[in-house]
Structure formats: structure tokens, C-alpha cells
Amino acid sequence: MKLRMVGCSHHGSNVAMRERLAFTPDEAASALTAWRESHPGVEAVLLSTCNRVELYSASNGDQPVPQGSALAEHLATCHALPVDEISEQLVTLDGDAVVEHLFHVAASLDSMVVGEPQILSQVKQAYELACRLGSAGPHTHGCFQAALRVARRVASETALHRHRVSIPSVAIADFASNVFERFDDKQVLVIGAGEMADETLRYLHDEGARQFTIINRSPERSKALAQQWDADIAAWGDLHQELVRADLVISTTAASQPLVTLDNFREKIAGQRQQRPLFLLDLAMPRDFDPAIGDEIGTYLYSIDDLAAACDRNRKRREKELPLAEAIIAEETQQFLAEARLRTTSPLISQLRDEWNLIKQAELARLMHKLDPLDEQAANEITRFADRLVNKLLHPPMQSLRDEAASGKPTGLFEALRRLLQLKE
Amino acid sequence: MPGITLLCFAASYSVAFAIELAGLWVRFGWHRVAMIGMAIAGLVAHSLYLASIAAGDVAILSSPANWMLVVAWVLAALYLWVVFAAPGSAMGLFVLPLVLGLIALAKNTTYQPFADANAPQFWNWLHGSLLLLATVAVCVGFLAGLMYLIQSWRLKHKLPPSPRFRLPSLEKLARTNSRSLGISAVLVAGGFFSGVVLSRLKDGGNTDYHLLADPVVLSLLGMLLWLVVAEIFRLAYPAARQGRKVAYMTLASFGFLVITLLTFAMTGAHGGPTVPSDNPDRESTSMHGANPTKVRP
Incomplete structure (x- = not known):
């Protein structure tokens, strides 16, 4: 996935640094507006809470996702800070790791007080702000909507949020x-x-x-x-x-x-x-x-x-719920990534289907031309035969692509199919 | 209704209570459904039982046993209302034993009608209804007081709330306590004085019945005096308007109620002749309901 996140949290930065990088809602809106102007076509969502400041970015279309240094520079510029001063405190995540991290954050597994309920609404507000300003796009829509769904699932299927610990x-x-x-x-x-x-x-x-x-x-x-x-x-x-x-x-x-x-x-x-x-x-x-x-x-x-x-009693009760919450996150992350990978293969599948359909129609037309005039029933039977043949021939490569997408990036198979069937980019 | 006995609904309430009690240690997915199901089954059987009495030739509040069964029914209905209004509260642990106790008392008392055949129906109804509501109010106050003391003890000992044993807040319990004490004082006073009027209307010149020689009247008078003193104490001493003092007062009120109910249950038909009569025909005609021989098991 073309996703990148740069930010800091209570895990690696002290309160003073987090305070310097924190955004009020108005400042976050200005930062996202500035991002759109400086990086047109690149999606961005800014999450700022008392425990974390994270800038999520995703590339739209064929454009590469900006480097971590570009994201760090944007955070620094918004606060008029030299980038060198903050870069050591920042963490960069790419691709699948961003999805997994965001799911953990929204489900409150990455919070200072695990299971605290405020983070879900903070993630939602950050996403809604990006939607309102137009800085969110297809990748961030998918990622954040899935994160909110996963967080709600963790809240309803585990007792993580039921035991207060502060x-x-x-x-x-x-x-x-x-x-x-x-x-x-x-x-x-x-x-x-x-x-x-x-x-x-x-x-x-x-x-x-x-x-x-x-x-x-x-x-x-x-x-x-x-x-x-x-x-x-x-x-x-x-x-x-x-x-x-x-x-x-x-x-x-x-x-x-x-x-x-x-x-x-x-x-x-x-x-x-x-x-x-x-x-x-x-x-x-x-x-x-x-x-x-x-x-x-x-x-x-x-x-x-x-x-x-x-x-302490509540904390111990929560710890018992953690493995279940982690299992939900792992399952949802895998499913989300498999679906995302499958979406990347869909242009190839469409192209393959279109080309084979063209061949089928050309061959049907040639056959009908050579044969004596057929009655309607016979002509329909021949057309259905051709449809079934194409579908059956297409099924194995498509299934292989789906299986490959579920287990990891289907890049190798994707390229092999393209070369084998001489499909143009 | 044929086939429905006291045992039917007493058993249903007992099972509901057992499920609620077991829930303190272990809970299953069907725990709440089973508990509510048994309580509803008990209330339905209880209602049908009372309906069959009302459909017969004996008025619903016409005997000590019926009267206690109606009080038990009101408390059981209140319990079910609380179960739906405040799910998760451990109300059944407190209300259901009281309901079962009243049913047990009804089982061991008489179905013989009260002796007030000569009195106007309105005063009969008013006297019975006011005392029934007063009993319910005192019971509610007692339960609130008991829960208040338990909740206060838990909070004083810093024990966090358990999802298996949830009680209302002290503020809510204190308010219920305070209100039930005031309401029960008014209702007991109303019930007592309507009883005096009833006695006058019924007996007229009948010298067989002396109001102050009736142990039920005496115990009721004792409860009324206590409630009046408690109300005066509450009004005069601000510290007694809330908290543990009100809880203790409602517990004491319940003590008086228990004495009254036991007297009621043991003396048989309240309102009958208190002077031994040598004319059995005269005694039987003084009984309310015109069917003094109708005695249920």
C-alpha cells in the first residue's frame, strides 16, 4: 500500500516534545490546507492528541508517496521549528505497518492507558477534518474507515474498555x-x-x-x-x-x-x-x-x-483481554491488506477479461459467417459455449491472483501473467 | 383457575431467586433471560391465581391471606419493573425473599373473610387498599434502607462495585427511603382512621367488638405512632433527613410491619368479635363477604 506515517507518541517522546508538536483543531486545519497546496493529489490526515501527533499520507494514483523527510518537514514548518530539532523524536512507518499501527491506535491498544475510550473519537475527528478539507482520498478513506470499524469491534467483543485504570x-x-x-x-x-x-x-x-x-x-x-x-x-x-x-x-x-x-x-x-x-x-x-x-x-x-x-485490579483484568484484542487486530489487518492487494490486481483482471472477450467475439463472428444459417437456439448454444469456455479459462489465473493477494504482495505472479499473456501496461 | 396453586408461583419466584443468588458467583449467557423468565412465569401464575379469587364470590382483599398475596403481587410486579428499568441491579436478592415470605405467611393464615358484612363497600375497599399500599411503601423503604446500609458499608470499605452485585447510588436510595417513610406514614394513618370509621359503621351498637381489644388494631396503632414520631424527628432534626438515620428508621418501620402482619396472620379474621359470643349465628353473620365458610387450603 502506498501509505506513510510520520509522528511521535508517548512511547518515544517526552511531554515537552509532544506539546511543541501538538495541533489545536484550527492549527490542524491550517496544516492540512497547507499540505494540499504543497502536495497536490497526495492524501493526508493529521491526528493530534495529548499523547501523539501523527501525520498520515497516501499517494493517489501512480504518484509516489512523499518521503518521511517531507512529512517531518511539514510538521516542523507548521510549528516554525527546525526539522533537525524534531526529526530524532519522529518515527516513520510505511505500507502495511501503517495500517496495523492505525488499527492499534484506534482500538486504544497503543494508548498510554490501554482501553481508554477517548482515542476512538479523536481518530474519528481527525479523519472527519481531513474529509471536510478534502485532504483525505481513497486510500485514507479505506484505512480510517476500517480502523474505526476495527476499534468498535474490539470494544464490543472484548471487555478491554470496561475496566477503568486511571x-x-x-x-x-x-x-x-x-x-x-x-x-x-x-x-x-x-x-x-x-x-x-x-x-x-x-x-x-x-x-x-x-x-x-x-x-x-x-x-x-x-x-x-x-x-x-x-x-x-x-x-x-x-x-x-x-x-x-x-x-x-x-x-x-x-x-x-x-x-x-x-x-x-x-x-x-x-x-x-x-x-x-x-x-x-x-x-x-x-x-x-x-x-x-x-x-x-x-x-x-x-x-x-x-x-x-x-x-491495579482493573489493569490485570484488562491484560487478560489483550490477546483477544490483538487477535482481532491481526485478523482485520490481514483481511484489509488482502482486499487492498486484490484491488491492485483488478485492472489486470479487467484487461485480461476484455481482451479474451474481444477474441471470443471475433471467433464467434467468423464461425457464424462460415456456417450455414443457424436457427436461433443453435446460435445461442454456440454463444453460451464460448462464454463458458472463456470464463473457465479465466478462473484459474484469477483464483491464483486472489490467493497470492491474500498471502502477500502478488507482484511476481502479476508480472508473470502480464508477460505470459502479453498484456500491455 | 384450576391447577394453579400457591406452590406454582412460589416455586417460580424461588427459582428466579436461586438464579439471581447463583449469579453472585457464576453467570451463563442465559442467566438474565432465565431469571426474568421465571419471575414473569411466577407473576403470571400469581395474577391468574388472584384473578380466580376475584372471579369467585369473595372480594380480592377480603381475607388476610388474599390481602398478603396482593401485597406480594405488587412487590413482584415492582421487582420486574426494576429489572427492566435498571438492568444489572441486584434487586431480586432483596425483593424476592420478601415476596416469598409474604406468600409463606399467606399460606399459613386464614382465607376466612374479614368481619365487616354490615359496613359500606367503600370503607371496606378504602381501608384494605390504604393498608395494602402502606405495606408496600414500608417494604420498599425497608429494601431501600437495607441496600443503603450495604452500599454505604461497601463505599466506606473502598470496595469497588461488582458487575454481579450492583446497587443504586446512595443518593437514590436515600431519596427512596425518605419518600417511602413519609408516604407510609400518610397511608398507615389513612388506613387506621378508615378502619376506625369502618368499625363504627359496621358495629354500631355491637358490644361484641372492641376496637382497642383487637391485637391487629393495637399493632397497627403502634406502627402508626412510630411512623408519626419518625416523621416529627425527621422534620425537627435536619441530620435525620438523609443517610443512615433514615435507613435505620425504615428498618424499624419494617419491624413494626412484621409485628402487625404476624398478629394479623395469627389472630385470623381481623374485625370479628373480640368478646366471646354464645350465639354462633350472630358471629357468622358479622363476617364480611357473606361466605364465611369459604376456606382455601
Whole structure:
């Protein structure tokens, strides 16, 4: 297949490099538009997530697919970076390897958290953007549509996506959802503004939570997070009052001492809460909340250790599903490649059929001319005989081509047939 | 309907319960289908059984046994509704034992009709229906309370949810608890006072029956007083409006209900003479339904 992919992912590049190469949707659209202008007739799809940036390219018609260096240069140019600075971090894949890689990516087998569901929609969005801008073509259509189908098959036929493995996702989906029926009317308090808080907020937002308050010693850091999630900012001095108001608390500070002790909680918080349920997610190390607070009525306190055990359990369950998912990918890749190879032989098959049909018609005309006038039934019988003969003669070479395509590139047989039957290019 | 006995639907519910219980350890592809199939079969047989009673000459709520069977039927129907509305929840583990318990109680109590032949049909119906709904409300509250305590215990012990034993969220259970406590208080009060009116209308000057000497009335009064106190406590003390305290209150309400039902089952025809009569003819004419001899096995 005339396919090539150049990119970087969490496997081989650090966060700093991925951040430098990342594309927003608008930047991706500009990059694809620029690609069309600089490489007319060459297909391209750009996939950019927080864990990977990959530019897929395919040649249309007889045009050769651009070299990896051309793709790398395009990525560098879009970010105004010298290509030498990024080329060492980039990986290049060609042909069949691109298909296999894309199937793994879409099915979330190549993700940092194997089985995470977001990647499927990210691949779909990247493909749809390329379709909208006209940079996708027959090769990328086939490849990406197959990848989306394979990902859905892996999701439905394995339990890979059913077991959550990240700490915030387990905290929200497996525990907070068992305390609260809905999140849109719940007050969420975020203490600190770390990455974990950001990720937990994303899961809560996906579950419908909208009322966020951020409290942090440094107001600058909380402002950025508040802007991102449309949250309110509270003063550090109002911590206890905010804890009274909150239904769900995420704490991620780097404080060396607990922020809330059991006595604090009993004196300043518990009384005013009137035993209203409180979900406390203490992701700080050392912990921000005294573990004894978890024994108070109506309080459900979870620390990283509590959740890590659940994550590990889920990770082991997922690992059991991996061989099945890999088998599906292998089967689908083989089938896709066989079909793609077979498509490359179709012009030869059509040519062969057309030429033999011409010969058949010429010979039939000569025969009919030589014979005494035949009745209609006899003439039809002779015509059908000629059709059957041509079809039967064509069947073995076509079958051989199909078998060859299924097992690998049928280039040798393809050339042999062309030379043997004197078919012109 | 000929051929349908208590055993038919009790057996179906028992098999459904056994399948649900076995599902905690092992599940097959046909697990859910078999469980729902058995529960539906039980409910159909149960409905036909009650329909055959209603088609006869005895009113559907006219005897302690029938009354308990109707409560069991409502709970079984609620269970099936939950099975379809919230697939995957372990509701059968909680509801089906209660349904089976009520059927067992019905089996061991009398089909002899209540003694209220002289009372207007409306008050009979109102009294029976309100207490039936109150029983269902208390049972629902009890189940929600029980599930709340189990779910709360699991969350306190950081146990992740199991696909084989899924319970509703604490918020949903607390809301169900709270509502069922309020609703059951209103229904029990309605049932109790309609019973008082019924007693007045029925007996008139009959000195054989003393309301406060009837153990069923006394146990029902005890439950009503408890529910009123629980409601006042809930309204006066905000911390008791949610969480474990409401769960404990619904469990206690169920305790009162069990006492009432046992009294109901053991004393036979509630509403009959509480003073021994030396005139058997008079006793028989005071029974509701005009067919006091109709006793089912």
C-alpha cells in the first residue's frame, strides 16, 4: 500500500516534545490546507492528541508517496521549528505497518492507558477534518474507515474498555457515581491546582458536573484552571466554609501537613453539614485530610492508595483481554491488506477479461459467417459455449491472483501473467 | 383457575431467586433471560391465581391471606419493573425473599373473610387498599434502607462495585427511603382512621367488638405512632433527613410491619368479635363477604 506515517507518541517522546508538536483543531486545519497546496493529489490526515501527533499520507494514483523527510518537514514548518530539532523524536512507518499501527491506535491498544475510550473519537475527528478539507482520498478513506470499524469491534467483543485504570476515572466512575446519582446539582471543590485535579475535573465534567470552585494558596495557578473549567475561585481563608458547602472535594496540594484534621473537621465542618454526604478525593501525597475523617457519618474519603488497588485490579483484568484484542487486530489487518492487494490486481483482471472477450467475439463472428444459417437456439448454444469456455479459462489465473493477494504482495505472479499473456501496461 | 396453586408461583419466584443468588458467583449467557423468565412465569401464575379469587364470590382483599398475596403481587410486579428499568441491579436478592415470605405467611393464615358484612363497600375497599399500599411503601423503604446500609458499608470499605452485585447510588436510595417513610406514614394513618370509621359503621351498637381489644388494631396503632414520631424527628432534626438515620428508621418501620402482619396472620379474621359470643349465628353473620365458610387450603 502506498501509505506513510510520520509522528511521535508517548512511547518515544517526552511531554515537552509532544506539546511543541501538538495541533489545536484550527492549527490542524491550517496544516492540512497547507499540505494540499504543497502536495497536490497526495492524501493526508493529521491526528493530534495529548499523547501523539501523527501525520498520515497516501499517494493517489501512480504518484509516489512523499518521503518521511517531507512529512517531518511539514510538521516542523507548521510549528516554525527546525526539522533537525524534531526529526530524532519522529518515527516513520510505511505500507502495511501503517495500517496495523492505525488499527492499534484506534482500538486504544497503543494508548498510554490501554482501553481508554477517548482515542476512538479523536481518530474519528481527525479523519472527519481531513474529509471536510478534502485532504483525505481513497486510500485514507479505506484505512480510517476500517480502523474505526476495527476499534468498535474490539470494544464490543472484548471487555478491554470496561475496566477503568486511571485513578481519577476509577474515583469518579466506580465510587463517586455510587454515592451521587447525578452531578449537575453538586458543588465540586478543588483544593490545589495540580494535573490530577485537572484530570478529575475532566471526568466530572463528562459526568455532568458544572459547579466548580477552586481554592489554592497561589491564585495565579488557580486562575488558569478556573478559566479552563468555568469555575469560581475562593480565598484560601474560606477553606472550611467551602468544605461545608461542597458535595465533592478533590484535594491535590503539596502541603507537608494535613490541611484538615479530625478535630478541625468535627468542630468547623461536620456540625454545619448536618451529615450531608461528602465525597472526599484526597490525591495529595502526603495526604491533605486526616484518614480518620473517613469514619465520620456521611463522609466517604478516598486516597491514592485506596484507588490504586482498584486500578491495579482493573489493569490485570484488562491484560487478560489483550490477546483477544490483538487477535482481532491481526485478523482485520490481514483481511484489509488482502482486499487492498486484490484491488491492485483488478485492472489486470479487467484487461485480461476484455481482451479474451474481444477474441471470443471475433471467433464467434467468423464461425457464424462460415456456417450455414443457424436457427436461433443453435446460435445461442454456440454463444453460451464460448462464454463458458472463456470464463473457465479465466478462473484459474484469477483464483491464483486472489490467493497470492491474500498471502502477500502478488507482484511476481502479476508480472508473470502480464508477460505470459502479453498484456500491455 | 384450576391447577394453579400457591406452590406454582412460589416455586417460580424461588427459582428466579436461586438464579439471581447463583449469579453472585457464576453467570451463563442465559442467566438474565432465565431469571426474568421465571419471575414473569411466577407473576403470571400469581395474577391468574388472584384473578380466580376475584372471579369467585369473595372480594380480592377480603381475607388476610388474599390481602398478603396482593401485597406480594405488587412487590413482584415492582421487582420486574426494576429489572427492566435498571438492568444489572441486584434487586431480586432483596425483593424476592420478601415476596416469598409474604406468600409463606399467606399460606399459613386464614382465607376466612374479614368481619365487616354490615359496613359500606367503600370503607371496606378504602381501608384494605390504604393498608395494602402502606405495606408496600414500608417494604420498599425497608429494601431501600437495607441496600443503603450495604452500599454505604461497601463505599466506606473502598470496595469497588461488582458487575454481579450492583446497587443504586446512595443518593437514590436515600431519596427512596425518605419518600417511602413519609408516604407510609400518610397511608398507615389513612388506613387506621378508615378502619376506625369502618368499625363504627359496621358495629354500631355491637358490644361484641372492641376496637382497642383487637391485637391487629393495637399493632397497627403502634406502627402508626412510630411512623408519626419518625416523621416529627425527621422534620425537627435536619441530620435525620438523609443517610443512615433514615435507613435505620425504615428498618424499624419494617419491624413494626412484621409485628402487625404476624398478629394479623395469627389472630385470623381481623374485625370479628373480640368478646366471646354464645350465639354462633350472630358471629357468622358479622363476617364480611357473606361466605364465611369459604376456606382455601
